[in-house]
Amino acid sequence: MTAAPEHTAYPVGGMPPTRTPADTPPPADVARVRDLAVTVGHKPLLIDVDLTVRRGERVGLIGESGSGKSLTALAIMGLLPEDLAPTGSVVVTGQGPGGIARMTSVLEAGEHGLAAMRGRDVAMVFQEPMTALNPTMRVGAQVAEVMTIHRTVADRGAAARRAVELLDKVGLPDAAEAARAYPHQLSGGQRQRVVVAMALANDPALLICDEPTTALDVTVQALVLDLIVRGVEARDAGLLFITHDLAVVASVCERVLVMYGGRVVEAGPVLDVFTRPRHRYTRGLIGASDLDLSRPEGGLYTIQGSVPAAGRFPAGCVFRNRCTHATVECEAVPPWVGSGPEEGFACAHPVVHHEGGGS
Amino acid sequence: MSRLSRGAEAVMPPPGRRSRAGVEATLLVGGGIVAAITVLALVSLVWTPYDVGEINATERLATSSARHWLGTDKFGRDVVSLLMVGSRTTLLVGLVSVGVAAVIGVPLGILAAMVPKWWGEVLMRANDLLLAFPALLLAIMLTAVHGQGVVTAMIAIGISSIPSFARVVRSGAIGVMKTEYVVAARAAGRRPIAIALRHVLPNVGSLVIVQASVSFAIAVLAEAALSYLGLGAPPGTPSWGRMLQEGQELLFVAPRLEVFPGVAIALAVLGFNLLGDGLRDHFDPRLEDRR
Amino acid sequence: MTDVAISVRDVVRDYRRPRTSLTKPGSVVHALRGVSFDVARGQRFGIVGESGCGKSTLLRIIAGLDQPTSGSVQVGGVEISRLPERRLRFLRAQLQLVFQDPMGSLDPRMRVRDIIAEPLVAQGHRDNIGRVHELLDAVGLQPEAADRFPHQFSGGQRQRISIARALAPDPRILVADEPVSALDVSVRAQVLNLLDELVQRLSLTLVFVSHDLSVVRHVCDTVAVMSRGEIVEMGPIGDVYDTPAHPYSRQLVAAAPRLQAALAGRTAAVLAAETLAARALSSNASSRNAVSRNAADSDSKPTPPTPEQTTPPPKDAP
Numbered sequence: 001m002t003a004a005p006e007h008t009a010y011p012v013g014g015m016p017p018t019r020t021p022a023d024t025p026p027p028a029d030v031a032r033v034r035d036l037a038v039t040v041g042h043k044p045l046l047i048d049v050d051l052t053v054r055r056g057e058r059v060g061l062i063g064e065s066g067s068g069k070s071l072t073a074l075a076i077m078g079l080l081p082e083d084l085a086p087t088g089s090v091v092v093t094g095q096g097p098g099g100i101a102r103m104t105s106v107l108e109a110g111e112h113g114l115a116a117m118r119g120r121d122v123a124m125v126f127q128e129p130m131t132a133l134n135p136t137m138r139v140g141a142q143v144a145e146v147m148t149i150h151r152t153v154a155d156r157g158a159a160a161r162r163a164v165e166l167l168d169k170v171g172l173p174d175a176a177e178a179a180r181a182y183p184h185q186l187s188g189g190q191r192q193r194v195v196v197a198m199a200l201a202n203d204p205a206l207l208i209c210d211e212p213t214t215a216l217d218v219t220v221q222a223l224v225l226d227l228i229v230r231g232v233e234a235r236d237a238g239l240l241f242i243t244h245d246l247a248v249v250a251s252v253c254e255r256v257l258v259m260y261g262g263r264v265v266e267a268g269p270v271l272d273v274f275t276r277p278r279h280r281y282t283r284g285l286i287g288a289s290d291l292d293l294s295r296p297e298g299g300l301y302t303i304q305g306s307v308p309a310a311g312r313f314p315a316g317c318v319f320r321n322r323c324t325h326a327t328v329e330c331e332a333v334p335p336w337v338g339s340g341p342e343e344g345f346a347c348a349h350p351v352v353h354h355e356g357g358g359s
Numbered sequence: 360m361s362r363l364s365r366g367a368e369a370v371m372p373p374p375g376r377r378s379r380a381g382v383e384a385t386l387l388v389g390g391g392i393v394a395a396i397t398v399l400a401l402v403s404l405v406w407t408p409y410d411v412g413e414i415n416a417t418e419r420l421a422t423s424s425a426r427h428w429l430g431t432d433k434f435g436r437d438v439v440s441l442l443m444v445g446s447r448t449t450l451l452v453g454l455v456s457v458g459v460a461a462v463i464g465v466p467l468g469i470l471a472a473m474v475p476k477w478w479g480e481v482l483m484r485a486n487d488l489l490l491a492f493p494a495l496l497l498a499i500m501l502t503a504v505h506g507q508g509v510v511t512a513m514i515a516i517g518i519s520s521i522p523s524f525a526r527v528v529r530s531g532a533i534g535v536m537k538t539e540y541v542v543a544a545r546a547a548g549r550r551p552i553a554i555a556l557r558h559v560l561p562n563v564g565s566l567v568i569v570q571a572s573v574s575f576a577i578a579v580l581a582e583a584a585l586s587y588l589g590l591g592a593p594p595g596t597p598s599w600g601r602m603l604q605e606g607q608e609l610l611f612v613a614p615r616l617e618v619f620p621g622v623a624i625a626l627a628v629l630g631f632n633l634l635g636d637g638l639r640d641h642f643d644p645r646l647e648d649r650r
Numbered sequence: 651m652t653d654v655a656i657s658v659r660d661v662v663r664d665y666r667r668p669r670t671s672l673t674k675p676g677s678v679v680h681a682l683r684g685v686s687f688d689v690a691r692g693q694r695f696g697i698v699g700e701s702g703c704g705k706s707t708l709l710r711i712i713a714g715l716d717q718p719t720s721g722s723v724q725v726g727g728v729e730i731s732r733l734p735e736r737r738l739r740f741l742r743a744q745l746q747l748v749f750q751d752p753m754g755s756l757d758p759r760m761r762v763r764d765i766i767a768e769p770l771v772a773q774g775h776r777d778n779i780g781r782v783h784e785l786l787d788a789v790g791l792q793p794e795a796a797d798r799f800p801h802q803f804s805g806g807q808r809q810r811i812s813i814a815r816a817l818a819p820d821p822r823i824l825v826a827d828e829p830v831s832a833l834d835v836s837v838r839a840q841v842l843n844l845l846d847e848l849v850q851r852l853s854l855t856l857v858f859v860s861h862d863l864s865v866v867r868h869v870c871d872t873v874a875v876m877s878r879g880e881i882v883e884m885g886p887i888g889d890v891y892d893t894p895a896h897p898y899s900r901q902l903v904a905a906a907p908r909l910q911a912a913l914a915g916r917t918a919a920v921l922a923a924e925t926l927a928a929r930a931l932s933s934n935a936s937s938r939n940a941v942s943r944n945a946a947d948s949d950s951k952p953t954p955p956t957p958e959q960t961t962p963p964p965k966d967a968p
Contacts, residue, residue, distance in 0.1 A: 064834035064835065064836060064837075065804075065805070065834050188701070217700035217701055217861065218700065218861065218862070218863075218902060218905045218906055219700065219901050219902065219905040219925055219929070221905065221907075222904075222905040222907070222918070222921040222922050222924075222925040223922050223925060223926070225907075225918040225921065225922070226918045226919050226921065226922030226923075227922075228918075229917070229918045229919065230919070244834055244835055245835075245907070246835070246909050247906075247907035247908050247909040247912050248907050250907070250909055250912030250913050251907045251912040251916060251917055251918045251921055252917075252918050270913070271913055274909065274913055275913060284836065285835060285836060286909075288835055288836040288838070288839035289835045289836075289839075289909070290909065291842075291864050291865060291867065291868040292868070298846075299842075299843040299846060299847070300839040300842055300843055300868070301839065302836060302839040302840045302843060303836045303839075306804050306806055306807065306837065306840075307804065307834070307836075307837075309804075538754055538757075539749050539750075539751055539754040539755040540754065540755055540756055540757040542715065542747075542749070542755075543747065543749060543755050543756075543768075543812075543815070544757075544768060544772075545715055546713055546715060546742065546746065546747045547742060547746075547768045547769035547772045547815070547819075548738075548739055548742030548743075548769060548772035548773060549768065549771075549772045550736075550772075553772070557760075558757055558760075561757075561759045561760075562757070562758075562759055643759075644758065644759060644799040644801065645758055645799070645801045
């Protein structure tokens with residue numbers, strides 16, 4: 001099977017850059033992941049993952065099944081299942097009580113420290129709103145509960161009032177009435193709005209979203225995506241947005257990391273990565289997702305082969321058993337080429353882009 | 360399936376899943392216990408250390424000795440021999456009553472799940488009637504008609520175990536009927552009988568095995584209660600349940616007469632439970648090998 | 651042999667919800683409110699709509715797995731809408747389904763060879779292993795796959811097995827219900843290519859249901875857009891996609907994120923604004939009649955607003 005074409009003519013443009021006025025100190029890291037590795041038994045699930053999200057940044061994490069993107073999110077939240085053994089460092093920095101920065105080293109913290117962090121410094125929105133909400137509690141009560149647990153409001157009454165406010169701000173019509181509804185009385189999009197309200201209730205420093213709109217209708221998706229972006233912008237919070245949908249990432253994020261086989265294979269600004277991908281997998285992914293592009297012999301561009309089972313990725317370059325450009329060199333893990341964990345790629349035979357033409 | 364669950368499944372094996380080695384161990388232990396009891400029962404048909412028909416007044420309530428390894432009961436009968444002969448009754452009652460209950464209850468449950476809703480409800484209400492009818496009353500009625508005996512006990516216990524099978528199977532079958540593979544089978548042109556046999560039955564099989572283990576234990580204890588009331592095996596026939604009941608009155612004099620049959624029953628129940636679990640997992644094609 | 655593979659006229663499907671009160675019967679759900687269209691032989695007919703629009707119900711009725719409350723469905727010239735199950739055997743040979751969920755649509759306790767052979771066994775054929783190997787080859791799987799169980803395969807491979815099963819009785823019509831929605835992007839491309847190749851090679855008529863307009867655009871030549879139990883627009887895919895006439899179609903097109911456009915600056919905010927604008931147009935539209943670009947009949951009831959549509963635009967950031 002052939003790989004995607006070399007020459008792509010995308011118009012120039014892009015997302016507005018992160019706001020950093022000249023006289024303020026550089027934005028703080030809200031999440032800093034270094035050398036994260038997770039194994040189960042002897043099977044490696046995540047290897048050498050480096051990731052940074054700063055206040056006000058919107059970072060996308062792209063990958064398919066088995067790439068490890070959801071595991072990375074769970075690792076940051078300290079929600080990995082017990083039989084998985086993580087190593088490395090994950091530091092989440094939020095605003096503790098009194099406005100003082102509170103850093104949590106997630107892999108070492110006990111359950112008490114993690115419980116204080118979750119819902120306060122970092123919050124998560126999952127894919128299935130129905131299972132994220134308690135079916136036996138009214139939604140207003142669930143939003144209020146998030147605040148009372150972390151004592152971010154004075155008392156239960158204040159929490160209830162603020163809950164109604166939040167439900168109104170996420171766009172639920174007649175918020176006071178909606179607060180008294182049970183989850184099953186709301187539509188999928190409305191439930192996801194409730195989940196977003198719960199996630200943003202305590203003004204977290206970092207919002208993690210794992211495929212938050214995949215289960216929603218496309219018209220609802222557009223509105224919920226906008227809701228999420230405005231929500232983090234208003235709080236100057238960081239956003240880690242995980243999905244397999246390239247177009248969604250391009251609409252929402254400024255920076256992106258591409259994961260495959262438990263490793264980060266490429267990273268950089270969205271425009272760069274999507275118009276001039278360097279790693280062969282990234283290029284294959286972009287080609288395969290473009291339904292308007294056809295191969296000369298007909299059909300969509302595909303990546304040959306299929307994703308190996310968990311822990312069965314090849315040694316060395318994780319992509320080499322599916323790559324048309326793999327050579328003996330690829331039997332060793334390709335070094336990271338780039339200015340840092342936020343921009344670069346790990347490929348021995350990267351795509352070469354010339355100005356105005358392909359190779 | 361949501362992407363998250365699919366992705367998670369690809370990366371994390373579902374927690375709590377046993378490895379093949381664990382399953383084989385369970386099967387071995389459970390099967391071993393059941394086999395041992397069966398052997399004991401079979402051997403007792405041709406030989407026991409002592410004759411359990413004889414009453415031996417001189418050796419009543421003897422403690423463990425070289426002659427009687429586990430002592431004697433109030434009639435002077437050797438406890439080991441009693442346990443061996445008793446295993447026959449216990450196994451017989453347990454297996455036959457569970458067999459009767461399953462053979463009637465499982466098709467009933469599947470039927471109730473596959474017929475139109477109203478008929479299903481009618482069937483389930485009939486099932487509930489049966490559930491409400493205590494095994495005891497049934498046994499008394501049957502004894503009045505057919506006279507006392509092990510067979511009467513087995514039928515009575517079997518009939519009163521039907522409702523649990525029917526209920527469990529029906530709820531499992533309803534779940535199976537909702538799956539897309541059953542819709543696919545209909546789209547392929549399969550008739551309802553074929554769907555019931557080829558898709559529903561194998562997929563509720565694990566539920567049946569688990570229910571059978573539970574019902575076996577209940578049957579053994581029910582037999583004990585019936586024997587105590589004079590409704591099960593005739594007074595001369597030893598059974599573990601009867602030994603349990605007879606040992607009650609001598610609890611402070613000779614507690615071993617209560618302990619030994621109790622342990623035997625517990626062991627049998629454990630063996631069948633393990634065997635059931637092992638069989639259920641052994642036949643589940645989804646069990647992965649964990650290296 | 652007729653030119654029209656499937657003919658649907660005024661199909662209505664009502665369900666009664668379970669009672670919530672002792673005195674009043676449960677409310678009625680109008681899953682389909684009078685749907686009419688034709689699918690010609692060899693056509694690739696797409697049906698697009700969001701959740702609750704009735705497309706899955708419509709599929710089941712076409713496949714003979716459900717009866718309409720009223721209306722007529724003809725497959726290959728034969729009326730199927732009132733036939734009892736036992737008279738539908740001929741339909742099972744002509745029309746087969748591919749389902750959305752790659753795991754749920756395969757019996758986990760059956761081996762692949764039995765799964766694929768099932769439609770043949772249902773028709774009374776006994777010795778099917780040769781045909782099974784032929785089908786595995788046609789969908790790009792190894793013969794060894796026949797002895798394995800579904801859980802041993804990936805999602806994309808399971809969909810291939812599903813397709814192989816659907817092709818077993820050599821049907822004329824393939825009906826696919828969101829066959830790639832649950833698959834990863836790179837797998838989706840492979841499965842779409844496979845479907846394309848098979849439909850071409852075997853000269854099949856394809857009915858392809860999806861919520862994703864861009865996938866339908868790639869696969870089909872004609873599309874019907876459904877909303878709330880009705881077809882609101884129907885026509886050649888290029889026309890409907892490039893110049894959607896009905897307000898709901900416009901919403902669908904506006905709301906879909908597209909990579910190139912996003913890179914050019916079509917942010918989430920723009921996406922939302924365009925969706926809302928298209929929605930506002932639909933509430934303001936004086937005439938909400940269904941739009942069709944050919945001569946087929948269609949009902950023209952106005953589309954009632956969905957619960958989502960009554961959400962007012964948020965005034966400020968949450």
